[in-house]
Amino acid sequence: MNQKPFDFFNDHSLHFLEMALTSDRMEKLDSPDGYGKNTGDCGDTVEMFLKVGNDRLEKITFLIHGCMNTHACANTIANFLEGKTLKEAWDMTPEKVADFLETLPKNHFHCAELAVGALYRALGDCAENSQRSWKKLYQKH
Numbered sequence: 001m002n003q004k005p006f007d008f009f010n011d012h013s014l015h016f017l018e019m020a021l022t023s024d025r026m027e028k029l030d031s032p033d034g035y036g037k038n039t040g041d042c043g044d045t046v047e048m049f050l051k052v053g054n055d056r057l058e059k060i061t062f063l064i065h066g067c068m069n070t071h072a073c074a075n076t077i078a079n080f081l082e083g084k085t086l087k088e089a090w091d092m093t094p095e096k097v098a099d100f101l102e103t104l105p106k107n108h109f110h111c112a113e114l115a116v117g118a119l120y121r122a123l124g125d126c127a128e129n130s131q132r133s134w135k136k137l138y139q140k141h
Helices: 014-021 068-081 094-101 107-130 133-138
Strands: 034-039 045-053 056-065
Touching: 014 068, 014 094, 034 094, 034 107, 045 068, 045 107, 056 068, 068 107, 094 107
Parallel strands: none
Antiparallel strands: 034 045, 045 056
């Protein structure tokens, strides 16, 4: 069986390439309203930072220590959810991330799970901070 070698630029979807190669949301936010960090068994780590106003995600940024697949997944989440309500953000799933990317390798689905897990932790942190606003003054990320 002769399989043709994988051609990164021609064998990935345009969505995957855009999310994997765009880095404009890759930064740490000072004093985020929500922060979540998730590390997978593979060793990749995603950190998500949320700024919220009027119950909407005004800004989402992330830092990753991992592969391009993880970067594409984190970027997809930020791209999809910026401007959405907090309630809408809880509806994000790894399957939605993978569906949008189209060509996320099946053996890297855990990258979508990892990024969504960081989002959920950031959303949970955001909810906790809104109930205990004093906590935000003492956070260090």
